[in-house]
Amino acid sequence: MRRAAAGRSVAGGDLRSRLQAAVDVLEALGGDAQLEQDENAFLIRGYSCPLAAIIPEHPETCQFAVALLSEVVGVQMRERRDKGGRPRCCFEVAINSETAA
Numbered sequence: 001m002r003r004a005a006a007g008r009s010v011a012g013g014d015l016r017s018r019l020q021a022a023v024d025v026l027e028a029l030g031g032d033a034q035l036e037q038d039e040n041a042f043l044i045r046g047y048s049c050p051l052a053a054i055i056p057e058h059p060e061t062c063q064f065a066v067a068l069l070s071e072v073v074g075v076q077m078r079e080r081r082d083k084g085g086r087p088r089c090c091f092e093v094a095i096n097s098e099t100a101a
Contacts, residue, residue, distance in 0.1 A: 018073045019044060019093070025072055026065075037095070043080075044069065046089035062089060 013021075019035050019042050026033040030050035036043045051061050062079055069077045069091055080090040 015042065015073070015075070015093070015095075018075075022069045022072045022077075022091075025068065033089075041092045041094050044077075044089075044091040046091075049089060065089065066091065 016035070016037075023033045023035050023044055026044070026046065030048075031046055032048035033044050033046045036045055049055070051065075055061055066077050066079045073093065075093055077091045077093050080092050
């Protein structure tokens with residue numbers, strides 16, 4: 001996991017910048033993702049996952065993505081995956097997590 005994040009973690013910058021870097025990592029791995037914000041959290045929504053074919057039988061695969069994003073951003077991300085039908089990932093971090101970075 002650290003190898004996948006090597007050279008991609010963003011030590012400086014605000015939380016939004018680091019989250020955008022995480023979106024860029026997902027896209028570099030072949031995914032399609034977008035950074036969104038609601039009143040309490042930042043969300044990285046996945047619209048296409050290069051691992052989607054194996055997720056129904058191996059849902060633990062998503063923990064790799066959570067750990068990778070947490071490493072890149074420098075705060076603990078939380079998975080909010082829609083487990084029904086076609087897998088669609090959503091990763092969340094509370095807006096006040098900036099102090100935990």
